[in-house]
Amino acid sequence: MEKVDVVIIGAGASGLMCAATAAYRGRKVVVLDHANKAGKKILMSGGGRCNFTNMDAAPKHFLSDNPHFCISALRRYSPQDFVDLVDRHGLDYVEKTPGQLFCEHSAKDLLEILLTELEWSGARLQLNSKIHAIDYQAEQTVINTNQGDFCCDSLVVATGGLSIPTMGASGFGYEIAKQVGHDILPTRASLVPITVQPDRKAQLAELSGIACDIVASANGTSFQEPMLFTHRGVSGPSILQITNFWQPGEELTINLAPELTLESLQAIRQNTPKKSFEGVLSNQLPKRLVELIKGQFPWLNERSAQTSNEQIESLHAYLSRFDIAPNGTEGYRTAEVTLGGVNTNEVSSKTFESSKQKGLYFIGEVLDVTGWLGGYNFQWAWASGFCAGQHV
Known part of the structure; x- marks a missing residue:
């Protein structure tokens, strides 16, 4: 069994952001994903050019049963913070309509930046990883996978929602939440x-x-x-x-x-x-x-x-x-997001830690936070991933 500080389930936008942020703090981080490639949804979004943020992103652009939940994270990690990150890597991007920023060439350029940050921070990505069981013990969590077992202090669920199952979307994150007693608000396909x-x-x-x-x-x-x-x-x-x-x-x-x-x-x-x-x-x-x-x-x-x-x-x-x-x-087959999800009244808006299980965190689309079309959902991924990464 390998001992690490943080295990993140999901190598999408929020998971990759959280991993690099935590690893830069000196945490030993492993990202697990069942797919054969990281960031598949990033690659296909925005017609392959990824509308990666919206400079006007504000709490009013997000839907949630608890509308105040997103305020803290959006304030602590702004669209300009993410633009500063991609600027440091020299990403070419364009503003197609006011506030909406797209990769000028390809979403591959953005994913490459996230994977580079992952590498520089020292976090490890492990693909083709199937999780068999999660065991919450007194001071740590044990994750049993097809590629070995991990023992960690912090487990982060960044599995996304049900949208676009051909990209590997599933309800796995909701299942993890239910196992420790979380309320899952009704889900449905949206931006569809x-x-x-x-x-x-x-x-x-x-x-x-x-x-x-x-x-x-x-x-x-x-x-x-x-x-x-x-x-x-x-x-x-x-x-x-x-x-x-x-x-x-x-x-x-x-x-x-x-x-x-x-x-x-x-x-x-x-x-x-x-x-x-x-x-x-x-x-x-x-x-x-x-x-x-x-x-x-x-x-x-x-x-x-x-x-x-x-x-x-x-x-x-x-x-x-x-x-x-x-x-x-058209349902989840073509939906860009999933409305509903893990009830945010049971998650800390500062740390993203579960109130039901110590050391368990939820970020990104798995939570009951859904943005408008136009880069808002990616900004939520960056903000929630960054803020959780400061605490795991």
Whole structure:
């Protein structure tokens, strides 16, 4: 049996950050992962370029049953702290939209930095490691694996959530938590495409591949960002964002043309009577979408002067409450995150140690902390990993 100070289960973003942080403090650290490669989710995120932080990250961008839990870690390890780290390694990155930082070339560059930090700190990475049992003893924890047993003072669970099982995601971290009596808040796939009812799917099939800027609203929250029509339903930033707040069966409102208010449509008839509403829509929406709308409103190509108040009101209602007939989501298969997880009321917001078991820590996505789309979840991984690494 090998004696170490810290064992970390999971070689993802939070686990790698925690490992290097703890090892730089002089702790003897081993990272165990069942996969054959570290950081698989890092490599595939952001279209292979990894949106690794958001400079605007703040507690308001995170969902949790205990919304105050994330405040301490986000204050102690800011987006600028992580940017300083990658700057020291000369990472080339770009700001694609305000605050969102992506690797300029490849997420491989970012993973290489994390693995270099791991090596420099003296932490050890052990892949293809299957954990058979965890035994909590009086002053230490024993982890039995297919590659030998480890005895440690601190065990850190950085296993992530259930999202993208093809990348190796599993509920193992929740199982560890349950074994010592932790409450697991209900989990569901989030930041995920929405599927539509079969009849509507057939109607929208011809729109697959086109995108438009919309406002998606649910449960009092709205996002104005692009929506992408897919062969299964809808996706794109606005749709992924709203799934943090919407669940199947609840009301979901899609405003196809937020700039076209009822008043502005009426003003078009008054100020440009010779202009058609088809022309107006063509300036706002993709051609194929306008053709679909024309199927509902054949009079769109007429002069606006010829339209009635009822027609304009009907058009506005159609655009502002465009019915996609949501059916559900694509689930964990394509979800970027898992909502829910280990109840943070049972974990220290300063050290990330369990209140149920001394020497046991939870960081990253396994906890009930979920960020918006746009680099927030990676910032949570860096912050929670760093803060736990200061104490394990």
